[in-house]
Amino acid sequence: MTATTDLTTDHSRAVADGAHTHSPGAASAAPQGSRAERLTSFSLDDIPVPTGREEEWRFSPVARIQPLFDGGLVTAGADGSGVRVTVEAAPEVKVETVGRDDARLGRAGKPGDRTGVTAWNAFTEATVVTVPAEATPADVTSVRFDGDQGAAAVPSAAHVLVKAERHAEAVVVIDHAGVATLNQTVEIDVADGAHLTVVSVQDWADGAVHTSSHRARIGRDAKLKHVVVTFGGDVVRVTPDAEFTGEGGEVEMVGLYFADSDQHQEHRLFVDHAVPRCKSRVTYKGALQGSGAHTVWVGDVLIQAEAEGTDTYELNRNLVLTDGARADSVPNLEIETGEIDGAGHASATGRFDDEQLFYLMARGIPETDARRLVVRGFFAELIQEIGVASVEERLIASIEAELEKSMSVITGEADPATETDAE
Amino acid sequence: MSTLEIRDLHVSVETKEGPKQILRGVDLTITSGQTHAIMGPNGSGKSTLASALAGHPKYQVTSGTVTLDGEDVLAMTVDERARAGLFLAMQYPVEVPGVSVANFLRTAKTAIDGEAPKLRTWGKEVKEAMGNLRIDSAFSERSVNEGFSGGEKKRHEILQMELFKPHFAILDETDSGLDVDALRIVSEGVNRAKENTDVGVLLITHYTRILRYIKPDFVHVFVDGRIAEEGGPELAERLEEEGYDKYVGAAAPASV
Numbered sequence: 273m274t275a276t277t278d279l280t281t282d283h284s285r286a287v288a289d290g291a292h293t294h295s296p297g298a299a300s301a302a303p304q305g306s307r308a309e310r311l312t313s314f315s316l317d318d319i320p321v322p323t324g325r326e327e328e329w330r331f332s333p334v335a336r337i338q339p340l341f342d343g344g345l346v347t348a349g350a351d352g353s354g355v356r357v358t359v360e361a362a363p364e365v366k367v368e369t370v371g372r373d374d375a376r377l378g379r380a381g382k383p384g385d386r387t388g389v390t391a392w393n394a395f396t397e398a399t400v401v402t403v404p405a406e407a408t409p410a411d412v413t414s415v416r417f418d419g420d421q422g423a424a425a426v427p428s429a430a431h432v433l434v435k436a437e438r439h440a441e442a443v444v445v446i447d448h449a450g451v452a453t454l455n456q457t458v459e460i461d462v463a464d465g466a467h468l469t470v471v472s473v474q475d476w477a478d479g480a481v482h483t484s485s486h487r488a489r490i491g492r493d494a495k496l497k498h499v500v501v502t503f504g505g506d507v508v509r510v511t512p513d514a515e516f517t518g519e520g521g522e523v524e525m526v527g528l529y530f531a532d533s534d535q536h537q538e539h540r541l542f543v544d545h546a547v548p549r550c551k552s553r554v555t556y557k558g559a560l561q562g563s564g565a566h567t568v569w570v571g572d573v574l575i576q577a578e579a580e581g582t583d584t585y586e587l588n589r590n591l592v593l594t595d596g597a598r599a600d601s602v603p604n605l606e607i608e609t610g611e612i613d614g615a616g617h618a619s620a621t622g623r624f625d626d627e628q629l630f631y632l633m634a635r636g637i638p639e640t641d642a643r644r645l646v647v648r649g650f651f652a653e654l655i656q657e658i659g660v661a662s663v664e665e666r667l668i669a670s671i672e673a674e675l676e677k678s679m680s681v682i683t684g685e686a687d688p689a690t691e692t693d694a695e
Numbered sequence: 696m697s698t699l700e701i702r703d704l705h706v707s708v709e710t711k712e713g714p715k716q717i718l719r720g721v722d723l724t725i726t727s728g729q730t731h732a733i734m735g736p737n738g739s740g741k742s743t744l745a746s747a748l749a750g751h752p753k754y755q756v757t758s759g760t761v762t763l764d765g766e767d768v769l770a771m772t773v774d775e776r777a778r779a780g781l782f783l784a785m786q787y788p789v790e791v792p793g794v795s796v797a798n799f800l801r802t803a804k805t806a807i808d809g810e811a812p813k814l815r816t817w818g819k820e821v822k823e824a825m826g827n828l829r830i831d832s833a834f835s836e837r838s839v840n841e842g843f844s845g846g847e848k849k850r851h852e853i854l855q856m857e858l859f860k861p862h863f864a865i866l867d868e869t870d871s872g873l874d875v876d877a878l879r880i881v882s883e884g885v886n887r888a889k890e891n892t893d894v895g896v897l898l899i900t901h902y903t904r905i906l907r908y909i910k911p912d913f914v915h916v917f918v919d920g921r922i923a924e925e926g927g928p929e930l931a932e933r934l935e936e937e938g939y940d941k942y943v944g945a946a947a948p949a950s951v
C-alpha cells in the first residue's frame with residue numbers, strides 16, 4: 273500500500289507504518305515486563321481469573337470469555353458437550369484417544385494465561401495425532417470440531433497433541449465450525465529433522481466463543497509451518513507459542529483473519545529463541561469491516577542470551593475497509609544477545625486506499641470489482657505462502673464470501689442470502 | 696468521429712482549510728484525431744483538469760460542463776467515464792499490491808469492452824504492445840506499478856492507452872522524469888495509438904521537449920486555472936524561448 277494511514281496501532285510499543293530493523297544488540301524496551309518473566313504454570317492456583325487489566329488480557333472482551341475461566345468445563349466430544357470431534361487421518365498417520373495421564377501430554381511448554389491453565393486442567397480425554405518417524409503422507413490429516421446449537425451453552429475443553437516424529441513430513445488441518453464455547457489446547461511436537469505444517473481454521477458460525485492455546489516445541493533442524501485462519505465466531509482468541517529446543521530449527525507463522533461487525537479476533541504469538549541458530553518468520557494479515565469489528569495482534573519475540581545466530585522477522589498488516597472497526601497491533605522484540613543474524617519487525621494498519629480504487633475505476637473497473645481486486649491483492653502473497661492447495665482454495669472462497677458482505681453494503685443491494693430465501 | 700467539449704469549467708479541491716478554487720473557467724474542444732498540448736507552469740492546475748475530467752472524488756466541479764458527444768460526462772462515475780472512452784495516463788500512477796499486471800489489464804479490458812477479450816489474440820496483443828514499449832514480459836506477473844521505476848510506470852500507462860483504445864486520452868506529464876530513450880519509446884507508443892485508433896489526445900506537459908516527438912495541432916498555455924493563450928505549434932516554439940514568465944506576471948492582477 274502506498275499511503276497507509278495509521279489508525280489504532282499501539283504507539284507505546286509498535287512502530288506504525290513501516291518496517292524497521294534492530295541492529296544486533298539493541299534491545300527494545302518492554303514496559304510491561306519481559307516475556308521471559310511471564311509466569312507459566314499447570315496449576316489453576318498460580319494463574320487467577322483476569323480482570324481485563326492484565327497485559328495479556330488488556331485488549332480482550334473478558335466478560336464474553338468468562339465461562340472459559342472456570343475450572344468446570346466438560347470435555348469436547350463427550351456426551352452432552354454438543355461438540356463432535358472427527359479425525360480423518362492419512363493412512364500413515366496414527367490417531368489415538370488417550371486419558372489425561374498419558375505421559376506424552378503436557379510436554380510442549382506450559383500454560384501462560386487463565387484460559388490456557390483451565391483448558392489444561394479440564395479435559396479428561398485428548399486426541400493424539402502421530403506422524404511416525406520418516407513417514408511422509410501425501411494426504412492431509414484433518415481434525416474437525418463441529419459444535420451444534422446446544423454447545424454454546426456448555427463450555428467445553430479440548431486437548432489435541434500433534435506429534436511429528438523424527439524426519440516425518442506432514443500436514444495437519446484443525447477445523448472449527450458451528451457454534452461452541454470452547455477452550456482448547458493444541459500441543460505441537462516437531463521432533464528433530466521433521467517438517468510439520470499445522471493449520472488451524474476458525475470458521476465458526478455467529479455465537480461461538482473460542483480460546484486456543486497452541487504450544488509448539490521445535491527440535492533440532494526441524495521446521496514448523498504454523499497457519500492460523502480466523503473468519504467466524506463472536507470471540508476468537510488464539511495464542512500460539514513456539515519454543516526452539518535444538519539448533520537449526522525454523523518456524524514460519526502465518527495468519528490471516530477477517531473480522532466483521534462485533535467480532536473480536538485476537539492472535540497473540542510468542543516465539544522463544546532459547547537456543548542458537550534458529551529462524552522465525554511471522555506474517556499476519558487481517559481485514560476488518562463493520563462497526564465493532566476488533567482485531568488484536570500481539571507478536572512477542574524473545575531472543576535469549578544463548579540464542580546466537582538467531583534470524584527473526586515479524587510483520588503484521590491490517591486493512592480497515594469501513595469506519596468503526598479497530599485494529600490493535602503490537603510487535604515486541606526483546607534481544608538479550610548481540611550475536612544475532614537479523615531481527616526486525618513491521619506493523620501497519622491502513623484504511624482502504626481510495627487512490628487505488630480511483631486508479632482501477634479510471635480503467636473502467638466497477639467499484640465492487642475494484643474493491644475485490646484490492647482486498648484479494650492484500651492477501652494474495654500470504655495465501656501463496658500457506659502451500660496447502662486445499663486450504664488455499666477454501667481461503668479464497670471464504671474471502672470472497674466475506675467481501676460479498678461488505679459489497680452489499682456499498683452497492684445497497686440486499687444480502688445475497690436473504691435474496692435467495694425470498695425466491 | 697467524437698467530440699469532447701469542456702465549457703467554462705470551474706473546479707475546487709478539498710483541503711484542510713476548506714475548498715480551494717483551482718480551475719477558473721476552462722474552455723476546450725477536442726475532436727478525434729486531434730492532439731492538443733496543454734502547457735503551463737507548475738501549480739497552474741493542469742493535473743486538476745486531468746483529475747476532474749477523470750472524476751477524481753477530491754475535485755469538485757463548481758460550475759461548467761463536460762460532454763462527450765453530447766453526453767454529460769460529469770454525471771458519470773469514474774468507471775463509467777472510462778467505459779465511455781476517456782483515458783487518463785496519470786502523472787503519479789498508483790501501486791496496487793497483489794494485483795498482477797496481466798490480471799489488471801485483462802480485467803480492465805473486459806470492463807471497457809463489456810466482454811472478455813479473446814484469450815489467444817489478447818495474449819498476443821499484450822505481448823506485442825509490451826515489446827514495442829520495451830517492457831519486459833516478466834512485468835505481467837508483477838504487481839501493478841509496485842516497485843516500478845518512474846519510466847516503467849509511464850510506459851505501463853501508455854501500454855494501457857494502446858490496449859484499451861480510448862476515444863480520448865489525457866496524458867498528464869507522461870514525459871516528466873523520462874530520459875531521452877524512454878521519451879522516444881513513450882512518444883512512439885502515443886503516435887502508434889493515434890495512427891491505429893484516431894484517438895484524440897490532450898497532452899499535458901511542462902516542457903516542449905516531447906512536442907518534437909508528438910506533433911500537436913493546437914497549443915494552449917495554461918496559467919492560474921485557465922487557458923491564457925492558444926495557438927498552433929508555433930506557440931510552443933515561442934514558449935521554448937520565452938518561458939512562462941510573461942504569463943505568470945500577468946496572471947496576478949487578472950481578477951478583472
Ligand SMILES: Nc1ncnc2c1ncn2[C@@H]1O[C@H](COP(=O)(O)OP(=O)(O)O)[C@@H](O)[C@H]1O
Pocket residue numbers: 708709710715717735736737738739740741742743744753
Ligand atoms: N489534492 C490537493 N490538495 C490541495 N491542494 C491541491 C490539490 N491538488 C492540487 N492542489 C493545488 O492546486 C494547484 C494546482 O495543482 P495541479 O493541478 O497539480 O497543478 P499542475 O499539475 O499544473 O502542476 C496547486 O496550487 C496545488 O497545490
Ligand SMILES: [Mg+2]
Pocket residue numbers: 741742743786867868
Ligand atoms: Mg501536474
